[in-house]
Amino acid sequence: MQISMQNIHKAFGTNQVLSGVNFELQHGEVHALMGENGAGKSTLMNILTGLHRLDQGKIIIDGNETYYSNPKEAEKYGITFIHQELNIWPDMTVLENLFIGKELKSSLGFLKTKEMKALAKEQFKKLSVTIPLDQEASQCSVGQQQMIEIAKALLTDAKVIIMDEPTAALTEREIQKLFEVIASLKKEGVSIVYISHRMEEIFSICDRITVMRDGKTVDTKPIPETNFDEVVKKMVGRELTERYPERTPNLGKTVLQVKNFSRKGVFENVSFSVHSGEILGVSGLMGAGRTEIMRAIFALDKFDSGELWMNGKKVNVKTPYQAIEQGIGFITEDRKDEGLVLDFSIRDNVVLPSLKSFAPKGIIKDKNEQTFVEMLVKRLTVKTESINSQVGSLSGGNQQKVVIAKWVGIGPKVLIMDEPTRGVDVGAKREIYQLMNELTDRGVSIIMVSSELPEILGMSDRILVVHEGKISGELTKAEATQEKIMTLATGGQ
Template sequence: MQIEMRGIDKSFGGNAVLKGAGFLLDDGEVHALMGENGAGKSTLMKILTGVYTKDAGQVIVDGKEVCYNNPQEAEKAGIVFIHQELNVLFDLTVEENMFLGKEIKKAFGICDRKAMRKRVQEILDMLGVDIDPAQRMDELSIGQQQMIEIAKALMVDAKVIIMDEPTAALTQSETEVLFKVVNSLRKKGVSIVYISHRMEEIFELCDRITILRDGTYIDTKRIADIDMNDIVKMMIGREIGERYPLRDAKIGDVAFEVKNLNCPGAFENVSFDVRAGEVLGVSGLMGAGRTEIMQAIFGNMPHVTGQIFLDGKEIKNKNPQQAIENGIGFITEDRKVEGLMLEESIMKNISLANLGKISKNGVINKKKEQELVNQGIEELKIRCFGPQHECDNLSGGNQQKVVFAKWIYTNPKVLILDEPTRGVDIGAKKEIYNIINELTAKGVAIIMVSSELPEVLGISDRVMVVREGEVRGILNKEEANQESIMTLATGGELNGK
């Protein structure tokens, strides 16, 4: 299937999101669509698939102009969109989610459960995913839920599959499986639109790349003809320099220490420390227990035993509120569900986390509130229309900056970051790394969980590797590399130890 989009315009409430944007997709190619958060990538694809109506322009499929009124029409035509935001019903099973609206029926309209179960299992086997079709979606990890979204797309006889940040929540092994599936689909003539901020994936997987900037079409190039610097310059209109800023914070004494932390069924005997001004990276395969350890530290896991020390004094975090009062902040891995009130303004999101600073006797000082929020917008370079801008209408990178602002102004002594740059473009990533450096320069101890090994290596002063709920090792800057981290993460030993 060949698709051409010409001169596409789209505005929301007077804000022009797309201005004469274009895109050309050929048969059987994997075509990267890149741009900063807010560049209009997802909006362009939502117009193609009937989620949004264009204000101007043409959509031409196999030589004929089309206008799909909804995603179902696009799907019938063979175009499937796997959205970055998971589109699942958590109280239903894997099988029920995959066949929702597409049930196989027997006589008298009765669902053929056996046939449906068999089909689901075939697709899961093809993806190399060990998931029981009878499991409820809320029992799965985010990465597993993402694989189910991909599996749903494979159930349809799709000619074009649009993947929006498909590997954001996947482990390295799951990503490798996905790449095999994509290459198999390409050989069968299926075209893939691949939206991702992960440069390494683009160069490994894609044939061509189209760049959008501020809602306008910049250029289309063959991957073989460009390098990473070319892409960055087209995306942001300037050179970005080194991807990871120089770490020059002065590392002080031990600020935070965990001793023999245990949680039955999740992790055991976890011990580590973090110094003031240090970034301790936490690496490991998905399901290793990284997030569970962080949730336990923050008082959000039951039946936890062990000791936690802050500045040499033992503290008790029986719940998140107590952890916050003790000087611990936590930026969770899912900003849309746990990090933000999406339908509320930037002001309300930042203010609610900092009521102690801006209120007295339960009354908010509006001047202080305005000053605090304006300070956050300016210092963190949040691209918005002002403090009243709803978070739901911000790009992913700017949403993440709002989450950072919430916690920074609580003045935490320890800040836990769980996948802090997931779904964030390369320009916003650099700004987040700079924020991390500014925090450590002030003596904040940072614990950063990340599934991106280059990020872990680029930002961390030391790296703690977790496997199956155990700390397998803590590597200093000189010892840490992709090989040593993956060796520990997969159960191997270093130097015969």
């Protein structure tokens, strides 16, 4: 399938999102679509698949002017979109999620469960996925849910697959498996639009790249004819001298101690500490228990045994509210379901954990609240017309900035950041890293869980590696390498 989108314009009210965008996709090509958060990448693909109507321009598919009325029609003709924000039904099983709306039925209307299971197992085998098909999707990690979405797309026999940040929740091993699947699809003539902020991936698997900025097409080039610095400059309109800002940590006393944390079947005898002014990186494969440990510290999930100590004193944290009272903030990896209330405004989301400070006598001081939110939105460069805009209307990266603003706003002593730059563009990533440096300069302790090894190596002062629910090793910044981390993450010494 060949696609040509010509001079595409789209506005939502007074907000002009696309202004004359041109994009071409060739048969059997992996085409990278890059740009800062809010550049219009997802909107462009939503127009292609019929979720939004264009205001001006043309879409030519295989030589014919073509417009789909909705994503289901686009899928029927061979175009599938794997969205950055996962479309998983949590109360349904994995199998039901894979075939929702596309169930196989007999002539009498009975479900062909055996046949669907066989097809699902075949796709899972291609992706090296081992998730029970009868398990509820809510019991799956974000990474597993991402693999379910990818498998769902492969089941449609698509001619074009749009992948929006497909590896954001995946481990290195899963990413490599996905790349093998992409190479196989390409040989079969399937075209792929690959939206990602991970430069290494773009230069590893893509044939061409189109860069967008502020709703316009900046350039399209074959991958061999460009480089990292050129792409970044075109994306952000300026040069980024260093990918990870230099850190000069001034470590103070121990702030948080986790002692012998255990939860049967999930993690066992986990002990570690973090100092004031320190960024403690936490690495490990998906399912190793990294996120589960952090959720237990913040009291989102229960633990069976263990102790928490803050500034040398044992503390009793049984609820997230008690964790906040102790000065612990938690940026969850699942911003859509746990990090934000999508129907609320940016303002309401940012002040949620800090409401008590704006209403000491039960009455909210609007002016103070507005000043507080505007300051945080400005500091984190959230692209929005107003702090009263619905947070669900923002791009994924800008939503992530709102999540970070919410927890920075409580003035934390310890800030747990689980995948803090997932779905965030290279320019915004650097802004988040600089903010992390500013926080640690003020004595805040940061625990950063990340699946991106370059991020772990670039920002951590010390690194813990988790393997099968246990701390398998600890590395200083000086001795850490990708090879050592992966060795520990896979159970080696």
